[in-house]
Amino acid sequence: MVVLANPALHSIPLVGSPKHGARFPGIPVVDLSRPGAGEAIVRACEDLGFFKLVNHGIPVELMRRLEAEAVKFFSLPQVEKEKSGPANPFGYGDKRIGVNGDVGWLEYLLFVVTSDPLSCTSMTACSFRYELRRDRFRPSFLVPTCGCHCSSALSEYLVAVRKMASDVLRSMAEGLKIEPRDALSKLAMDEHSDGIIRLNHYPPYPQLRGLNRSLTGFGEHTDPQIISVLRSNDSSGLQISLEDGSWVSVPPDQASFFINVGDCLQVLTNGRFRSVRHRVAANGVKPRVSMIYFFGPPPAQRIAPLPQLMGEGKQSKYKEFTWGEYKKAAYRSRLGDNRLVQFEK
Numbered sequence: 001m002v003v004l005a006n007p008a009l010h011s012i013p014l015v016g017s018p019k020h021g022a023r024f025p026g027i028p029v030v031d032l033s034r035p036g037a038g039e040a041i042v043r044a045c046e047d048l049g050f051f052k053l054v055n056h057g058i059p060v061e062l063m064r065r066l067e068a069e070a071v072k073f074f075s076l077p078q079v080e081k082e083k084s085g086p087a088n089p090f091g092y093g094d095k096r097i098g099v100n101g102d103v104g105w106l107e108y109l110l111f112v113v114t115s116d117p118l119s120c121t122s123m124t125a126c127s128f129r130y131e132l133r134r135d136r137f138r139p140s141f142l143v144p145t146c147g148c149h150c151s152s153a154l155s156e157y158l159v160a161v162r163k164m165a166s167d168v169l170r171s172m173a174e175g176l177k178i179e180p181r182d183a184l185s186k187l188a189m190d191e192h193s194d195g196i197i198r199l200n201h202y203p204p205y206p207q208l209r210g211l212n213r214s215l216t217g218f219g220e221h222t223d224p225q226i227i228s229v230l231r232s233n234d235s236s237g238l239q240i241s242l243e244d245g246s247w248v249s250v251p252p253d254q255a256s257f258f259i260n261v262g263d264c265l266q267v268l269t270n271g272r273f274r275s276v277r278h279r280v281a282a283n284g285v286k287p288r289v290s291m292i293y294f295f296g297p298p299p300a301q302r303i304a305p306l307p308q309l310m311g312e313g314k315q316s317k318y319k320e321f322t323w324g325e326y327k328k329a330a331y332r333s334r335l336g337d338n339r340l341v342q343f344e345k
């Protein structure tokens with residue numbers, strides 16, 4: 001493996017060029033406003049575990065507002081940002097991902113979203129509480145204006161993305177022809193559901209210019225949750241792994257969302273859907289800013305194939321576990337580990 005020798009970079013590995021060069025034309029596109037969206041979602045989740053969502057109903061303006069607030073935070077002096085860190089796992093993180101030695105060319109904010117209707121009485125849209133690891137400092141856009149821990153761009157964005165993800169999961173249930181239609185969405189939208197939001201910034205790296213290589217921004221992994229909803233600016237870098245193990249680049253689209261199937265959804269469908277392996281290559285030239293909402297179930301939720309998807313006499317491919325148990329195991333693992341393998345029968 002080629003790594004940059006600069007110790008300041010913690011030996012962040014370089015990434016090879018993906019198949020099809022910079023742009024892979026085969027990313028499935030699902031139009032959420034069309035009848036038949038459910039079938040298209042199911043096909044994409046079976047084939048790649050990944051799709052692009054258009055006509056999702058969220059104004060690009062709202063995405064841009066949150067992006068601008070994130071950029072403002074990441075432009076603060078390092079000493080200011082570090083008052084919210086180190087991420088352990090929540091808070092501001094710089095190059096270190098998780099607590100088990102993974103590194104990448106990025107900085108980020110990672111925090112828990114809890115549904116907490118009591119936290120704010122002044123804004124109808126604001127029913128979330130954001131938890132950073134330390135209370136003594138909050139990035140400016142998280143500083144409350146109404147007595148709770150909210151910013152309007154962030155809370156409006158979270159409310160809108162939750163509604164959209166719920167529509168996607170209902171549509172998915174429709175495509176899978178399972179009843180009740182909220183069989184999947186209720187796992188992700190319960191008041192005890194384990195939601196996480198991550199704002200990632202992959203800064204430029206001028207030394208890479210002319211080398212025709214990229215630096216690992218976020219190493220390869222699968223997301224442990226049910227689904228993840230990703231939006232980025234128009235800078236490329238996201239790559240997904242196809243079934244044959246080759247990597248392809250996802251052309252960025254700042255007006256759309258990208259949906260990842262996570263490990264839990266793979267189990268809930270008894271392996272019919274594929275939790276997608278993905279990574280980010282930092283091109284070093286244009287900064288990439290992404291915001292990802294990870295939809296996890298409540299900690300006590302048992303994760304097992306939905307009975308509605310099990311034909312008669314069919315056996316689960318997985319041992320039983322709760323999301324709390326899976327998450328604990330995930331947080332003990334390295335980023336690139338196959339976390340599901342220890343739960344396979």
Ligand SMILES: C=C1C[C@]23C[C@@]1(O)CC[C@H]2[C@@]12CC[C@H](O)[C@@](C)(C(=O)O1)[C@H]2[C@@H]3C(=O)O
Pocket residue numbers: 089097098099100102110196198221222223224225294330331332333334335
């Ligand atoms: C190395 C790690 C970072 C991670 C926790 C873990 O131990 C293994 C899973 C990683 C991951 C990947 C998807 C999400 O970005 C994330 C927040 C998650 O839930 O699982 C990260 C974790 C993290 O950054 O803390």
Ligand SMILES: O=C(O)CCC(=O)C(=O)O
Pocket residue numbers: 198200218223230232238278279280290292
């Ligand atoms: O930043 C991105 O585009 C993707 C990051 C990612 O996969 C993650 O945070 O889990």
Ligand SMILES: [Fe+2]
Pocket residue numbers: 221222223228278
């Ligand atoms: Fe991810």
